Amino acid sequence: MVTLGLRRVEDSVAAKHPALQQYAACQSHAFLKGIGTFLAGSGAAFAAQKLLLRKLPHRPQWSLLLAAAAGSVASYVVTRAETQKCSDFWLYLETGQSRSS
Numbered sequence: 001m002v003t004l005g006l007r008r009v010e011d012s013v014a015a016k017h018p019a020l021q022q023y024a025a026c027q028s029h030a031f032l033k034g035i036g037t038f039l040a041g042s043g044a045a046f047a048a049q050k051l052l053l054r055k056l057p058h059r060p061q062w063s064l065l066l067a068a069a070a071g072s073v074a075s076y077v078v079t080r081a082e083t084q085k086c087s088d089f090w091l092y093l094e095t096g097q098s099r100s101s
Contacts, residue, residue, distance in 0.1 A: 042071030
């Protein structure tokens with residue numbers, strides 16, 4: 001058994017897909033980038049709303065809700081793009097061809 005992150009993968013699967021370790025590392029990086037984007041995006045949206053609060057008064061719970069929503073959307077976009085890059089990378093490592101060729 002080969003350990004891949006927190007999961008164990010059968011030796012036969014690991015032998016069949018030698019690039020599995022690189023793909024898993026890429027996916028892990030993509031998810032961490034998404035989490036970072038959520039935190040940064042939520043923080044930036046919350047700060048922007050605090051600056052706008054003077055001109056456009058609204059209740060504080062809406063600031064938190066809108067900040068979380070903005071962070072979630074930004075995180076989704078970044079994670080999806082990074083995951084697509086990982087999929088393309090996996091395809092290239094397995095076949096030697098890129099998607100565009």
